[in-house]
Amino acid sequence: MDPADSETVKIALRAQGTRLHQHEEQLGAINLGVRDLTGRQENFQASVNTQVNHLAEQLHRVLAHLEAGSSPQHPAVAHTPIVPADHVPLHAPPPRLASPERFSGDSGDCRPFIVHCDLHYKYNPAAFPTDHSKVAFMVSHLTGRAAAWATSEWARDSPTCNSLDVFTDTLTKVFNRTAPGREAARALMQIKKSQRRVSDYAIEFRTLAADSGWNSAALLDAFSSGLSDSIKDQLIPLDLPEDLDSVIALAVRIDNRLAERQKQRFKSVARLPRHQGDTPSHRPAWRPPTDTPPERRVLPSVSEEPMQLGRAKLTPEERLRRIQEGRCFYCGEQGHLLASCTAKDRAHQGRGGPW
The missing domain is CATH 1.20.1280 (Monooxygenase)
Structure with a gap:
């Protein structure tokens, strides 16, 4: 055989092998889809059976009421109103649960994912009649590394996927990195x-x-x-x-x-009032009076606060209080004002003032 023809045959065989591998992957995906559809069909069939049984119970109750109303042995019951079928107590609908958050395995803790799936199994049992359907539900909500692992187990029809307890235990061993x-x-x-x-x-x-x-x-x-x-x-x-x-x-x-x-x-x-100079950092330090000769001493006017020797300047709060109580700005006594304060006059005269 010509070497060129032999090389062509090898290339064709490799291409054919690649196509066969692709077909195998497609068949695996189709197989997974068929199993998922089968699980859904089983869930749907179980739901239909539950509804049929429920309707049969309602019909039985209505017939029982009709028989009780038409019985001649109990005339008093004939006047009892028949309960319509739509008023027969029904089973409460299952609660609306959010879909489980997809688990990738990166968090290292699969307990929240397993608990969320268990809530769906508990409050919607008709949708998950078998362990196989429950495992399929969990596999459909996996992603990343966890999805790759579960897909491999499902594709090879591993016994792990036939039991919910075995599947959750294996999932925990593989992806739970912490000891709670x-x-x-x-x-x-x-x-x-x-x-x-x-x-x-x-x-x-x-x-x-x-x-x-x-x-x-x-x-x-x-x-x-x-x-x-x-x-x-x-x-x-x-x-x-x-x-x-x-x-x-x-x-x-x-x-x-x-x-x-x-x-x-x-x-x-x-709520405390703040005035400039009230804080210790802004309040000027007290200084003793200088020894100014009497002839050069300047006395304050009537409109000024008293700044005489030994008397500190009134604060705004103290001025307001004395105004409200009618007290003198100089001596603090009631009954007169600063202009007619005798204590102020005596102080000025005693210090050689012009009074």
């Missing part, structure tokens, strides 16, 4: 309230406590140890309850009251 009990216990020993509110601290504490496996006494000690010093000081004189929920509720109430008291303090400080 040990991780929660370690976190409980380190969690602190810090600058958070007690309510936020309690939420995180309850979440970890659910997985820790600790008894109530250990959880109570751990929660109390993580509180801030201000909350602990308030709890010391009290007889604490013996259950964790009551202690958490008590700590939350104390924290809320302390926060409310803090707000009241801030409001009181904000």
Whole structure:
């Protein structure tokens, strides 16, 4: 055979092998789709059977009412109104549940995904009559690495996909990287309230406590140890309850009251009047009077605040108070004003003033 023809045959065979591999992948995808359709068909059939049984029960009840109304042995029952079929008590419809968030395996914790799927199985049992349909539901909500693993198991008809318990256990072993009990216990020993509110601290504490496996006494000690010093000081004189929920509720109430008291303090400080020079950083230091000779001493006018020796300048608040109470700006007594204050006149005369 010509070498050129032999090479052509090899190329054709490789191309044919590639096509066969592609066909196998397509057949695998078609097989997966057919199984999914089969599961849906089973779910639909189960739902139809449930509805038929429900209608049969309603019909049986209506016939029973009709027979009771037409019976000659019980004439009093003949006047009893027949309950229409649409008034027969029906089973409550299943709750509307959101679709489970797709699980990729990257989070390292598949428990939320499994619990969300279990909610669908519990409250909509007619849609999932078999373990195979439940596993198909979980596989359809996987993505990324988890979807690649589940697709491989499903395509080769692995026994893992025939049992819900086996599938969830295997999924947990493959993609659950954490040990919930040990991780929660370690976190409980380190969690602190810090600058958070007690309510936020309690939420995180309850979440970890659910997985820790600790008894109530250990959880109570751990929660109390993580509180801030201000909350602990308030709890010391009290007889604490013996259950964790009551202690958490008590700590939350104390924290809320302390926060409310803090707000009241801030409001009181904000309402205080502020004047330039009132703060210690702006108030000028007091200086003693200079030894100015009497003949060069300048006396204040009637309209000015008293600045005589030994008397400090009145603050705006003190001026307002003396005006409201009718007191003298100089001596602080009632019954006269600064212009007619005798104490002021005597002070000026005693210091060699022109009076």
